[in-house]
Amino acid sequence: MITQDLPDGWTLTAVAGPVPAELVGVRVRARVPGTSHTALLDEGLIPDPYLDRNEDVLAWMRRTDWAYERQLDLDPAADDERVDLVFDGIDTVATLTLDGHELGRTANQHRSYRFDVRGLLRPDTQRLRVLLHSAIVHAESEAERLGARPLAYPQPFNMVRKMACSFGWDWGPDLQTAGLWKPVRVERWRTARLAQVRPLVTVDADGTGRVRVHADLERSGLPGGDLPVTVRARVLGADVTVVVPRDRTEAVVELEVPHAPLWWPVGHGSQPLPELTVTLGTASADEPLDTWTRRIGFRTVEVDTAPDDDGTPFTFRVNGRPIFVKGANWIPDDHLLTRITRERLTRRFDQAVEANLNLLRVWGGGIYESDDFYELADERGLLVWQDFLLACAAYPEEQPIWDELEAEARENVARLTPHPSLVLWNGGNENLWGFMDWGWQEDLQGRTWGLRIATELLKGVVAELDPTRPYADGSPYSPGFALDEVHPNHPDHGTHHEWEVWNRVDYTVYRDDVPRFCSEFGFQGPPTWTTLTRAVRTDDGGPLTKDDPTFLLHQKADDGNGKLDRGLAPHLGVPDDFADWHWATQLNQARAVAFAIEHYRSWWPRTAGAIVWQLNDCWPVTSWAAVDGDERPKPLWHALRRAYAPRLLTVQPRDDRDMLAVVNDTAGIWQGVVHLSRRRLDGTTLAEVELALAVGAWSVGLFGLPSEVATPDDPTGEVLVARLGDVQTVHTWVEDVDLALDPSPLTATVTPVQDGYRVDVTARSLARSVTLHVDRFDPDAVVDTALVDVPGGETASFHVRTTVRADPEALTRPPVLRTANDVVVPRAPQTAAGAARDLESSR
Incomplete structure (x- = not known):
């Protein structure tokens, strides 16, 4: 096979819609992968959509049609040669033409497309055009045709197979990107190619590893395309070849590895990843027709849902060992997806491991992540719970959505089979719960809403293509029960989402339930000060306030600031000063989540996991994330690190x-x-x-x-x-x-060390949640710990890595050095006897 990548030579033009006058007819250079946003940003033609109120400024892009074009100079095909144009990902609704001849139409961001162009090639220069239609216009048209379905947000993201959060979420912008978001290439091949390879890996009780390699072939349909071919698979010394007769397009190769090295989650063992190579060949040719190589891992995985005295568990077992899941939910790490690099993902995964996480849940309103994502998870022992991409909405079961869902599911289930980190396929996010509790049944009036998608279509795809992994109908989900038998969000059965806390009640209410597995819970807090002040600025350049329109555009939650204030009041009070409020809300976020995690962990094995919402952000925003949109850890990240530590008191x-x-x-x-x-x-x-x-x-x-x-x-x-x-x-x-806290309980000294400074703080009286906001000293600085409670008379040390040498004493005072003591708004004093009575009544 000969491959020619097509990253360069593209142009982008806005061809229809509410295009600003200065961009009408303008043709700009574009790179692939890319989108209309990234192309215009690269040329300086639009402002950064993440800054200030530029999200609103760029609203015109949502209803604009775009054309990607480039020249193609390809040699005509030989008599026995296929020539395919391959698009790994198109965002989203597109018509593709070559010299005006329609190649096809697409309406699914989550799958690839392949077009046989051998019969269209000419010896002169040809023109490839991808016309991208507005996804929201398409979705509105489908909603009109099929009948609207209820969903959690105003725009009908459930009517098009596009990243749901592209239309905005309660932590993300509404940009509605359009583009060629994955690579495009030309593939020239003869006889046959490996269309799909699925290694199903199991381990026998005696430790023998087995790899059952399913190879699906595409034959060229040209002279030589009906030859017998061979499929050879090799791993760890096991080497087996099978012959595929001329009338067959599939093969199964069985490999056996005695005493296979086991792959374990982080904290439970090592992560050996032997290389599996599959080659397609013919008896008459020395060079292979096609080759496929991936790293695999030998491990078993199951989810125990056998009913017990407390209800229905949801306990992961890897290699037979029950695992307490210390997890976080994952959203796309940049709303502009083509900017997500392996290097950026590496930084995020390192932050996850350093925070003592052992699982990431890829949430259903995002994307099936890149190969880089799952490879990094394999290497680090981070388990992956993968949602199918359905979230917070009723989804039509009619065509074409049914077939599109099946196509994307088949492609991605097969693609991800090599990865030992992947331990669960999940049928969607909060759709079962929404049907029961969010008023959908009255709105639907008997129309389809996705139940068969979760319980038949997706479950069937996993059972057929990847029976080595468990499947759940959704999250939250009560395994083994119909929706009208046990509520899908019942804490005693299966997975549970706890959102009464944050939305309506104080975080101490976490202790009212002992869920079998909490797959979503969380609390909001603003980004680090440096991230916030870089991206969120007032129109007049004055001081930022929490009620400023720009701040509110970067606070997407319904009544978000009100919930932050109501969450603060019983614990720290509500400061008036914005900088104090910023620190207090960050601190309260960290404490709320740590409170929940410590409660859940104390109930192991009855509670078998906690997946906090969320690890990361996709832009600068006040959100539930532990790492903000500029990649800086918030205080919550340090709270996760402590609450998820291997050993905890x-x-x-x-x-x-x-x-x-x-x-x-x-x-x-x-x-x-x-x-x-x-x-x-x-x-x-x-x-x-x-x-x-x-x-x-x-x-x-x-x-x-x-x-x-x-x-x-x-x-x-x-x-x-x-x-x-x-x-x-x-x-x-x-x-x-x-508490009778001293508002200024610390003395601090700073000492230069090789890579920065050591800051020693000594408490005259109890100092609560001592934290160095090192970004306020140096935007690139990193500190080793935070949120440290220092008892009276004791000393704690902080290691600050930085190259900045100006004014190190700034590390010893506000706004860098902060405590809960200096931000708390005390309630009216009460007597010790009164406090004792309150203590007794709270138990």
Whole structure:
């Protein structure tokens, strides 16, 4: 096979729609992969859509048609040669022509397209044209034709197979890109090619690895195309060749690997990735006709949903071992998808692993991610839960959507079979829940809404093409029950989404349920200060406020700021100053999520996983993300790192008393003597106890707090410190608004080190959530830890990596060095007896 990539030589023209006068008829250079947005940005013809209110400025692009064009100089095909034009991804609704001859029409961003052009080639220069029609105009037309279906947002994204969040979401912009978003190439080939290769990998009980390689062939249909061919597969010394008769277009090659090296999730073992090579050939030719190479991993995966005394579990087992999922939901890492590089994904995956995550859930309103994404997950041992791309909407089961869904599912299920990181196919996001609770049934009036897509179509594709992996009908989902038997979001059955917290109730309500698996929960917070002030500026250049129209354009959640304030009030109060409010909301986000994770982890194995919403952002925005749109970690990222740590101490209520939960997510026994100390905020010890304990591997131990340290004399002025080895937790009995916190509890010193500075802080009194906002010192600086509770009389150290050498003392004072103490808005003072009564009533 001869391949010719076509990245250059393209032009882009706006050909219809509300095009600004200055762009009418303008033809600009364009690269592929690319979109109308990236091409115009490269030429300086539009402003950055991520800055200020430019999202609104560029609204005209949503209803514009575009033409990508280039010249083709291709030699005519030989008598036995196929020549194909291959488009790996078209965004989205397009008509393709070669010298005016229509090659085909497309309406699906999530699949590839191949066109046989051998009969159209001429010896002179030809013109390839891709006319991209407005996706929203197409979707509106389909909604009119099929009948509208209910959905969570105003625009009918459920009527076109395009990235749903391209039309905007409660964390993302409404840009509605159009373009050739994946590579385009010419392929010249003879006899046959490997159309699809699916390695199904299993491991026997005795450790023998098996690879069943399914190879689907396309024959040329030309002279020589009916020859017998061979398919050869090789991995780890296993080498098998089969002959495919002239009348067949598929082959299965069975490989057996004794004592196969097992692939494990991060934290559970190593990630060996042997190379599997599949070649297609003929008996008469030395050179192969086609070659396919991927790395694979030997492992087994299942999800345990066998009913038990507590309901229906949802527990991942990898190589037979139950795994507590420490996860985060993933959205496309840049709304302009063609800017996502392997290097950018590498940085994000490294942040995920450093935050002690072991799973990413690819959410159903985004895309099937690139090969780079799954390869990086394989290398790092990050499990991947893959949604099919259906989210928060009722989807028609009529044509052409049914066939398009089947085509994209077949292509992507087959494409992703090599990846050991992929452990679940999921039928969609919140669609089952939406049907039950969001008023859809009345709106639908009996029209189709996607139930058969989830329970028949997608389930059937996975069963046929990839039976080695489990499938779930949706998330949330109660396995084994019809929708009218058990609610799909019932916490006792299967997967659960917890959105009462954030939307309606305080985050302490997380403890009211013990879900079997929480696949969505989260809390909002703004991006880092540097990211915010770079991208979100007032029209007059004045100070930013949370009510400024530009800030609100980058706050997409319904009543987002109101929910932030209501979430702050019981814990930190609501500061008036914007910089204080920014820090307080970031802190509250981190605490809310950590509160949930510690609760969920303390209930293992009843609760078998937590997937926070969300790891990443696609642009600068106030959102639920731990890493903002400029790739900077928010305080939440540090909270995840601590809450998901392999070993965790946390104080949790059980049966009206406080217990010390000792969470051991490691292969060894965790044993030792935990030191428990009840102290005044200034560090004076009031009572201390030592408790010998041991907790088995992959287990949680619960230990009652001894009476000496279990109950404070003055809840507003005392703290409990528990330390086991190098793991510590600091527990207070009341919220910070009720603690007698010193507003300025620290002294700090800074010392130069080879790659930056060490900042040492000493607390005169309890210092809560000590954090260095190093981006306010150097936008590129990185700090090793944050949100550190420093008991009175103790010292904590922070390592800041930076090349900036100006004014290092800035690291020792606001706005860089902050604590909860300096931002809390205290409630009216109350007596110790009153605080004790409040403590008792809260239990």
